[in-house]
Amino acid sequence: MPGHRGKLIVVEGIDGSGKSTQLHLLDKWLRSLGLSVFFTEWNSSDVVKDITSKGKKKALLTPTTFSLLHATDFADRYERNISPLLEAGYFVLSDRYVYTAFARDVVRGCTPDWVRKVYSFAEVPDIVFYFRVPPDVAMDRILAGRPKLKYYEAGMDLDLSNDEYESYRIFQSRIVEQYEAMAKKDNFALIDGTLDIEEQQDLMRRHVSRLLPPSKAAPRSSARNREAGTV
Amino acid sequence: MQFFGEGISYLKLTESKGSLIVLEGPDGSGRSTQIDLITSHLEADGHAVITTGLKRSELIGAGILEAKHKLPLGKKTLALFYAADFADQLEHKIIPALHAGYVVLADRYIYTLMARSNVRGIGRAWSHDLFGFAVKPDLVFYLDVPPEDLFHRVFQKYGSLDYYESGADMGLSDDLFESFVLYQKGIAKEFRLMESKYGISRVDGGRPVQEVNADLQKRIDDYLRGRK
Numbered sequence: 001m002p003g004h005r006g007k008l009i010v011v012e013g014i015d016g017s018g019k020s021t022q023l024h025l026l027d028k029w030l031r032s033l034g035l036s037v038f039f040t041e042w043n044s045s046d047v048v049k050d051i052t053s054k055g056k057k058k059a060l061l062t063p064t065t066f067s068l069l070h071a072t073d074f075a076d077r078y079e080r081n082i083s084p085l086l087e088a089g090y091f092v093l094s095d096r097y098v099y100t101a102f103a104r105d106v107v108r109g110c111t112p113d114w115v116r117k118v119y120s121f122a123e124v125p126d127i128v129f130y131f132r133v134p135p136d137v138a139m140d141r142i143l144a145g146r147p148k149l150k151y152y153e154a155g156m157d158l159d160l161s162n163d164e165y166e167s168y169r170i171f172q173s174r175i176v177e178q179y180e181a182m183a184k185k186d187n188f189a190l191i192d193g194t195l196d197i198e199e200q201q202d203l204m205r206r207h208v209s210r211l212l213p214p215s216k217a218a219p220r221s222s223a224r225n226r227e228a229g230t231v
Numbered sequence: 232m233q234f235f236g237e238g239i240s241y242l243k244l245t246e247s248k249g250s251l252i253v254l255e256g257p258d259g260s261g262r263s264t265q266i267d268l269i270t271s272h273l274e275a276d277g278h279a280v281i282t283t284g285l286k287r288s289e290l291i292g293a294g295i296l297e298a299k300h301k302l303p304l305g306k307k308t309l310a311l312f313y314a315a316d317f318a319d320q321l322e323h324k325i326i327p328a329l330h331a332g333y334v335v336l337a338d339r340y341i342y343t344l345m346a347r348s349n350v351r352g353i354g355r356a357w358s359h360d361l362f363g364f365a366v367k368p369d370l371v372f373y374l375d376v377p378p379e380d381l382f383h384r385v386f387q388k389y390g391s392l393d394y395y396e397s398g399a400d401m402g403l404s405d406d407l408f409e410s411f412v413l414y415q416k417g418i419a420k421e422f423r424l425m426e427s428k429y430g431i432s433r434v435d436g437g438r439p440v441q442e443v444n445a446d447l448q449k450r451i452d453d454y455l456r457g458r459k
Binding site: 110 | 236237238239240241304305306307308310311312314315318319321322323357360361363364
């Protein structure tokens with residue numbers, strides 16, 4: 001990839017899969033190695049936030065509009081941060097990336113080809129970690145801590161069920177189906193999200209080691225994929 | 232209803248009993264004047280008419296203006312923002328109206344959005360694919376007015392130039408007049424490139440209002456007569 005001197009590391013998975021915790025730990029580690037790190041997460045651009053929250057409150061968003069608003073949010077973060085920082089040699093850590101749109105928007109009824117085309121400007125990450133957990137486990141984690149579900153979060157716009165917990169369960173299971181279908185095609189690195197936190201983190205760090213510049217690489221991984229660390 | 236690409240797969244009502252007529256052209260080309268005249272004429276003829284435009288959606292129209300003032304937006308961000316706004320209007324207003332048999336008069340449509348993106352260097356294929364969900368209009372007119380004339384019309388009307396409409400974000404020239412003219416020429420070129428692919432009819436907008444109107448009205452009447 002011309003001009004792409006940094007590394008793009010992505011975590012994907014349903015809510016409650018533990019991906020954010022793991023990315024946080026990875027962030028700490030990379031910073032402790034003295035690397036330049038930038039963290040970004042889904043649906044967090046200031047520019048788009050006000051507008052989406054207004055629309056979400058009114059429950060007015062059609063799947064296409066919903067998809068395009070998230071794409072706007074992504075594009076803003078991509079053009080403002082992700083792309084320039086990758087050029088500048090940063091480790092960019094992204095909590096959710098285009099795959100979240102590929103999964104959610106398709107479950108909402110958007111055409112898979114169209115969603116892929118909309119996001120075609122986004123660079124392919126160096127690693128995509130996919131946190132695989134049985135939907136029930138993830139949902140128990142979420143529902144234990146935060147009993148009140150938001151309308152779109154629960155997939156209530158899809159008329160799956162009048163009960164928001166039931167709707168949430170069906171919605172999340174469908175998203176898992178989409179992720180599973182992508183796993184091979186998009187070359188996801190699978191992480192078993194039911195393992196101990198430390199064990200998962202160790203796996204991630206081993207994967208990421210091959211992206212480190214030679215001077216920072218841990219001894220055990222220094223022998224392979226030297227060419228990846230060209231910063 | 233015909234779509235540019237994939238369409239909207241979750242949509243249930245896709246039969247159009249109405250007509251979608253689009254008027255394109257730069258600011259100051261007389262679009263809104265013509266839309267008003269055409270609306271009156273069509274209503275007098277017994278057609279139910281609804282007008283729609285860019286930046287008018289209740290949901291996000293105001294947000295676009297706010298965001299422009301806050302921070303300069305990237306090219307793709309802006310393109311997607313406008314597309315989201317357009318999708319909102321398409322699904323909440325245009326498609327239901329077409330289904331109900333209205334004549335929908337659109338004060339600008341996806342062509343302006345594509346031209347703006349393309350002139351800023353976004354790939355034409357991407358812009359086209361982005362609007363795969365959009366309904367194909369029955370008629371599209373482009374009001375062609377030379378940029379030098381537009382400048383005076385816009386200045387007389389608003390007393391200033393719009394930041395994006397004068398291409399100020401593109402760093403074309405330090406001189407505002409020059410920037411405006413260069414930008415509008417770029418947009419006009421994009422429209423010329425789109426003309427045959429998208430079936431856009433060029434109309435000389437430099438003529439007196441009544442003359443332009445007679446021209447447009449005749450073509451619209453012919454089309455609507457043919458539909459019956």
